[in-house]
Amino acid sequence: xxxxxxFEIENTNMEDNVLIQNQRESWTASKIFILILIELIxxxxxxxxxxxxxxxxxxxxxxxxxxxxxxLLYSVTDLPSIIxxxxxxxxxxxxxxxxxxxxxxxxxxIGMIICALGASLFSYPLxxxxxxxxxxxxxxxxxxxxxxxxxxxxxxxFALAISAQSIVMGLSKSANSLFVPRIMEQTAEVGxxxxxCFLIGSISFFAALFYLFFEPFLRxxxxxxxxxxxxxxxxxxxxxxxxxxxxxKELPERFWILVALNGLFQGCFFGLSDVLxxxxxxxxxxxxxxxxxxxxxxYLTIAVFAPLIAHLSISSERRGYLLIAASGLIFCVFLFxxxxxxxxxxxxxxxxxxxxxxxxxTFHPTIYGIVAEIVDKRSLGIAYSFLxxxxxxxxxxxxxxxxxxxxxxxxxxxxxxxxIYNLLLTIICLGxxxxxxxxxxxxxxxxxxxxxxxxxxxxxxxxVVRTHDKIILKNEDGTTRVxxxxxxxSIQMSQ
Numbered sequence: 001x002x003x004x005x006x007f008e009i010e011n012t013n014m015e016d017n018v019l020i021q022n023q024r025e026s027w028t029a030s031k032i033f034i035l036i037l038i039e040l041i042x043x044x045x046x047x048x049x050x051x052x053x054x055x056x057x058x059x060x061x062x063x064x065x066x067x068x069x070x071x072l073l074y075s076v077t078d079l080p081s082i083i084x085x086x087x088x089x090x091x092x093x094x095x096x097x098x099x100x101x102x103x104x105x106x107x108x109x110i111g112m113i114i115c116a117l118g119a120s121l122f123s124y125p126l127x128x129x130x131x132x133x134x135x136x137x138x139x140x141x142x143x144x145x146x147x148x149x150x151x152x153x154x155x156x157x158f159a160l161a162i163s164a165q166s167i168v169m170g171l172s173k174s175a176n177s178l179f180v181p182r183i184m185e186q187t188a189e190v191g192x193x194x195x196x197c198f199l200i201g202s203i204s205f206f207a208a209l210f211y212l213f214f215e216p217f218l219r220x221x222x223x224x225x226x227x228x229x230x231x232x233x234x235x236x237x238x239x240x241x242x243x244x245x246x247x248x249k250e251l252p253e254r255f256w257i258l259v260a261l262n263g264l265f266q267g268c269f270f271g272l273s274d275v276l277x278x279x280x281x282x283x284x285x286x287x288x289x290x291x292x293x294x295x296x297x298x299y300l301t302i303a304v305f306a307p308l309i310a311h312l313s314i315s316s317e318r319r320g321y322l323l324i325a326a327s328g329l330i331f332c333v334f335l336f337x338x339x340x341x342x343x344x345x346x347x348x349x350x351x352x353x354x355x356x357x358x359x360x361x362t363f364h365p366t367i368y369g370i371v372a373e374i375v376d377k378r379s380l381g382i383a384y385s386f387l388x389x390x391x392x393x394x395x396x397x398x399x400x401x402x403x404x405x406x407x408x409x410x411x412x413x414x415x416x417x418x419x420i421y422n423l424l425l426t427i428i429c430l431g432x433x434x435x436x437x438x439x440x441x442x443x444x445x446x447x448x449x450x451x452x453x454x455x456x457x458x459x460x461x462x463x464v465v466r467t468h469d470k471i472i473l474k475n476e477d478g479t480t481r482v483x484x485x486x487x488x489x490s491i492q493m494s495q
Contacts, residue, residue: 034211034214035152037207037210037211038148038211039164039167040168041204041208042142042145043168043204043207044105044201044202044203044205045108046168046172047172047173048134048197048201049077050176050177050274051180051193052074053273053274053277054181054292055181055184055190055288056275056277056278057288058190062119063127065124066407067275067403067406067407068404070275071274071400071403072128073127073128074274074399074400075395075396075399075400076132077132077134078138078139079132079392079396080132080135080137081138081140081388081389081391082396083389084137085139085392097144097148097151098211098215101148101208101211101212102211102212105141105205105207105208106208107136107137108141108204109198109201109202109204111132111133111134112130112198112201114129114133115127115130115134116130116192116194116198117130119191119193120191121191141204142388146165146368147380147384150377150380160311162364163307163309164307165364166303166307166360166361167303169299170300170301170304171303172299173273173302174296174300174303176197177277177292177293177296178292178293179200180193180292181277181291182289182292183196183197247379248386250379251375251379251383251386252375252443254370254374254439254440254443255375257435258370258371258436261367261429262387262390263390263391263394263398264394265326265367265394266395267394268330268425268429269330269356270394271398271418272334272337272356272422273295276291276295277295278291280345280349283342283414283415284345291349294353295353297357298354298357301356301357301358301361305358305362306360306364306365308361309322310365310369313369316370319366319369319373320437320440320441322362323363323436323437324434324437327426327430329355329356329362330363330426331423331429332355333352333356333359334422334426336348336351336352338420367387368387402418402422403418405417405418405421
């Protein structure tokens with residue numbers, strides 16, 4: 001094997017670096033176009049999931065539902081996603097990611113139209129079936145869209161790309177809260193309203209259709225040198241492919257703490273957002289459209305602040321503090337809900353929805369940024385699947401348990417016991433966040449020197465020698481590979 005000096009390697013790869021930089025600049029518009037398509041694919045997830053919340057008052061009256069029956073419509077939506085995301089990696093590899101996304105959005109659209117049919121026929125069982133089909137691939141579609149982002153955006157770009165997901169989420173849910181109550185007031189029929197929701201939610205289907213068509217033409221424009229080389233770097237350490245369960249076992253302890261925290265966070269947030277429109281209606285006597293306007297403020301807060309938080313969470317230390325801040329925010333939301341009076345409804349509700357929006361804008365990019373850092377890149381699909389599964393476990397079980405608790409103990413038709421239950425959950429979240437912060441400090445530390453030592457130890461365990469400007473990998477067959485580290489963050493390899 002020929003050995004190159006650092007000077008020779010830099011000269012050899014200088015021209016390639018220039019071409020790569022030019023390619024990145026030349027195809028900015030194409031990457032933005034792909035980003036928009038990928039982010040629009042989960043549109044029906046964000047828009048359609050809370051369609052029922054926007055018309056809860058009329059829906060409960062039409063079907064004479066209890067709070068438990070209403071929450072069951074959300075639980076049955078999330079139930080399939082406890083298992084299905086485990087099959088995402090295999091589905092994507094067997095049928096390719098584009099076809100998988102198209103299939104998922106098709107079934108999601110079918111579920112939405114069955115929901116509209118069930119509401120038109122006054123059939124609660126048909127409504128349950130529609131929500132079940134709608135939710136079957138809902139979380140898996142979100143996981144696949146996140147994996148698609150990894151194909152197109154390198155590690156430096158990924159934080160911004162994943163924050164764009166929160167922007168679309170904020171705008172989609174704002175559209176739901178803004179338009180769906182008004183559609184309900186105009187049509188005066190739950191079935192007609194849900195059919196309009198199906199038409200709007202079909203944006204996801206067409207986004208997946210366009211991605212299915214355009215992606216092959218843009219495939220050569222992908223800038224994935226860093227990702228591919230990092231994967232090959234890790235793959236060269238062992239000659240055997242890891243099994244699925246071996247990869248699961250090798251996920252770090254810190255990841256499982258985040259998984260538990262993610263489930264609790266999701267359960268608390270959606271436990272609030274699922275009933276927020278009717279809660280404002282019951283507490284202050286506002287109309288559905290007025291309540292929806294206030295909820296729009298929450299999702300606009302998410303859309304505005306998520307990219308800013310993603311920009312702030314550039315280091316491990318900042319992400320650790322932001323995770324604690326997210327726990328404090330969701331705790332303050334429920335504390336304020338329980339403590340506010342019925343006077344000044346718009347001011348009180350504005351504080352609640354802004355705090356809730358700041359929570360999500362802080363939590364979502366932070367927790368995904370931490371996972372992307374501590375998990376091996378080849379295991380990201382598995383890691384995202386487990387995050388999605390625990391999200392659905394939390395969203396499926398926690399609000400439903402809260403509803404049973406409220407129905408059992410609450411004499412008046414309000415949400416007092418339901419909110420107390422969620423406040424207790426947020427205290428647990430705050431405790432787990434502090435535990436994660438402690439474990440992270442003990443594992444790697446938050447100072448630059450401590451983290452550098454931790455990385456050096458990891459490299460030594462993987463038969464990797466690292467210097468200030470290159471990485472030398474020692475393969476099992478005795479050969480070595482030299483990985484040059486450039487200031488531009490691209491990694492050049494020579495053999």
